[in-house]
């Protein structure tokens with residue numbers, strides 16, 4: 001006698017399992033898929049209490065994944081910060097911050113995010129503390145939209161004793177005026193000086209993660225990597241995930257990376273050891289701190305840009321100084337990081353935006369591989385904005401996953417021509433963010449958003465952007481037409497390949513007998529609809545571990 005199914009679902013099932021790509025029935029028991037096939041075959045699993053759902057249209061797919069989304073800080077941002085993203089002038093920023101401060105009179109520090117660090121708004125030297133005067137007496141700390149700098153007021157610097165005598169930091173920039181006084185703009189590693197303000201409690205993180213989970217389950221997401229679980233330099237977010245897991249409240253598989261640094265005040269290798277202890281302490285059914293994250297370079301555009309390029313940036317200053325950006329890890333340390341991480345069972349997750357950073361990373365990964373021999377850690381590089389075509393086959397050879405950002409593929413012309421082309425030059429700017437090239441070379445490609453840099457960052461939006469590389473009806477926002485991928489490739493990149501990246505494809509990522517029953521029911525078949533309608537497809541239901549964790553219409557439960 002076969003087991004009885006808890007649930008049988010009939011419909012157009014896209015399994016992402018290459019041995020059986022299509023099915024019309026799936027049966028679930030004890031949290032797993034016990035049958036995938038045709039309707040007749042499903043009948044023998046039918047019992048008195050089996051819930052039966054039938055979908056005449058639409059598509060049923062594996063639960064959707066996010067290869068790199070900062071869910072813990074994103075959640076705290078949504079709950080505890082003002083987002084000034086929609087502001088278009090200094091006055092608008094100021095009034096949004098002021099309103100937020102007035103709405104939360106008991107908060108000791110006013111936190112925000114989302115300003116655009118561009119000369120049009122702030123002048124060449126960036127935002128200043130003076131620009132925040134007259135809003136509140138409390139410390140104000142606002143991060144830019146890419147989370148690579150803080151703009152703070154005088155109260156924030158005064159309380160921490162940051163002044164002319166504060167020494168410069170090696171991996172960041174304290175912007176100073178002619179007298180040497182910090183102006184209130186702290187970039188990259190210099191942001192650490194303000195970390196006291198941007199720390200949250202375990203309870204706040206629990207609230208934040210549940211907030212994210214509720215919103216994203218409703219958009220079909222069941223698997224995510226939080227790439228910097230120690231965002232605020234504490235273990236609080238990891239502990240929060242662990243507590244939620246123990247309480248049975250995690251309904252989404254959360255994998256996490258612990259970011260380590262090569263900078264003053266950091267013992268790089270000791271941080272890996274700490275991460276290993278934290279992993280042991282927090283590993284559970286739905287949460288695993290399984291990655292070490294390193295940021296090998298910075299970002300562009302900036303003043304100066306900090307992503308590490310093979311050739312100098314093309315703005316006047318960079319050309320004159322032959323400036324290529326900043327490498328935040330030396331090659332020897334990088335190799336040691338790969339080696340030690342693997343010894344401790346970690347996957348390495350690398351931020352590389354410039355082609356120089358990617359090459360140096362691949363050199364180090366190759367060296368480490370020679371030392372340790374073949375392994376199954378699925379190290380990954382993310383962002384991959386400027387890529388030397390010669391490095392694409394190298395990634396395939398080294399078995400390194402390309403965690404691409406389809407959510408970034410659309411660019412307003414204004415941003416592209418006014419901000420990016422001047423620093424990269426037209427050719428490098430146009431060739432940014434390949435995706436198809438990785439698929440063609442046999443690299444495993446997964447999809448990510450870098451949430452909350454992209455917000456909202458629903459997986460269906462990413463799928464649409466990967467296919468179109470432009471906003472619907474906006475051919476002026478098209479970039480890299482040759483790098484468009486198919487919807488099938490986007491589905492793979494958003495399901496099985498994220499599971500592969502996170503080393504859980506043996507139990508997640510496809511609708512396969514024996515795997516955990518994570519799936520999503522979409523109202524329309526995104527493999528057949530017009531690409532401009534992929535993103536507005538309605539999610540009808542989401543299941544993780546055989547349990548409905550979201551239903552647009554609760555009535556038929």
Ligand SMILES: [Zn+2]
Nearest residue numbers: 068070227450
């Ligand atoms: Zn990120």
